[in-house]
Amino acid sequence: MKKLIVVMMALMLGIVGSPPASAAGVKVTDRLSEAKLTFAYADSTGTRLLGFDQAHPKQYTQAIAAPGRSHPIQYGKHQKLSEKSNGRNNMYNFDNDEGEIYKVLKGKVSQDEAVVLATKDAFQGHTFLAYRSVKIKGLDKKTVQAIEKTKKRKVLKHWQIGEVPSEVQVGIIQFENVKGKKPLASFVLVTKNGVVFQDFEGNDDPDQYSVWRVDDGGEMDPSLFRIMFLTRSASGYAVGYEWYGSESNGLYVLQQKGKNLLEVEHSSRYIAPL
Known part of the structure; x- marks a missing residue:
């Protein structure tokens, strides 16, 4: 009883349970800006x-x-x-x-x-991960099936381009074309909690000349993606990459929100040959 009274007095005086000075009035977040x-x-x-x-x-x-x-x-x-x-x-x-x-x-x-x-x-609240590129290869069958189930669309081609060993794989997906729907491809992170997507909706180009990028011939090319960083935070993963093209290179910083990779910052470099 005596101990309870001491604790109650301490709470009233603000000795116990007061927030640390660094947190008072400061909202700490791991969301990139x-x-x-x-x-x-x-x-x-x-x-x-x-x-x-x-x-x-x-x-x-x-x-x-x-x-x-x-x-x-x-x-x-x-x-x-x-x-x-x-x-x-x-x-x-x-x-x-x-x-x-x-x-x-x-x-x-x-x-x-x-x-x-x-x-x-x-990058407050973020841990930079030891990402490494790998020799381009296909994703495993279980992952492909999970992607098809999520997107309700058959995968035409798939590639793994890099990884953080034992934690996350980075991949590129090209889906089969469906009549009445636009071409679809995705940049994906394959994590222990499922696949996270950044989707690319292509153009309805009847000649398949420039679907996602100028002069791409309607084909995704995994060798054109270069990862700049990959981080982990309480919100999930964040990634920055450069996507090479025949006229310009796309530059992206994305952050996970649920099953999607949302764009935080985007720009491009004009590099067309003279």
């Missing part, structure tokens, strides 16, 4: 980056390069578009392209590689 992320690409040396964000360039402190390596960066200056520019967003046009110049302070990234620029707290 487009306001804290953008993209950039490297020059031929891998020591300079050209960022796409014109609004708040000084806020970015790190570059996330494949396969999830973090490099500290320092903002330099805004670079204006040169009259010599050929309109491409690649290392050959780096000094003539418009954007924000950053210096890679430690290490370097691969030449011409796309990276994700992030603020100091952009």
Whole structure:
């Protein structure tokens, strides 16, 4: 009885049960924000980056390069578009392209590689996983059957392009065409709790010339996907990747919500041959 009275007095005085100072009035979340992320690409040396964000360039402190390596960066200056520019967003046009110049302070990234620029707290609550690419191969039969059941559509082709060993597989799916429906493909994460999807709805191109991307011939090509990072948090998984194309490279940051990968940030690099 005496112990109970002491505890009750402590609660009244705020000694017991008060929240930690770091949590008072602060909402901690692991949801990624487009306001804290953008993209950039490297020059031929891998020591300079050209960022796409014109609004708040000084806020970015790190570059996330494949396969999830973090490099500290320092903002330099805004670079204006040169009259010599050929309109491409690649290392050959780096000094003539418009954007924000950053210096890679430690290490370097691969030449011409796309990276994700992030603020100091952009990945709060996230653990970067040891992702590795693998020799492209098919997914297992059980996974394919689960995908077909979820999408109610037969799988035409399927590939595994990478993995975090014993935890998650990264794959590309192309579904069979169905009369009256648009072509469908998916970027997928195969996890212990099921498959998570980012769907690509294609164009109704009767000649199958450009269905999902310009000049794709109606075929998904798993070799054109390059993973920049893969993380795990309380919400599930998040992933960043570059999807190469004949005219432009798509850049994506996605985060899991239930069985879907939702777009957090998206951009592209124009790289069409001259």
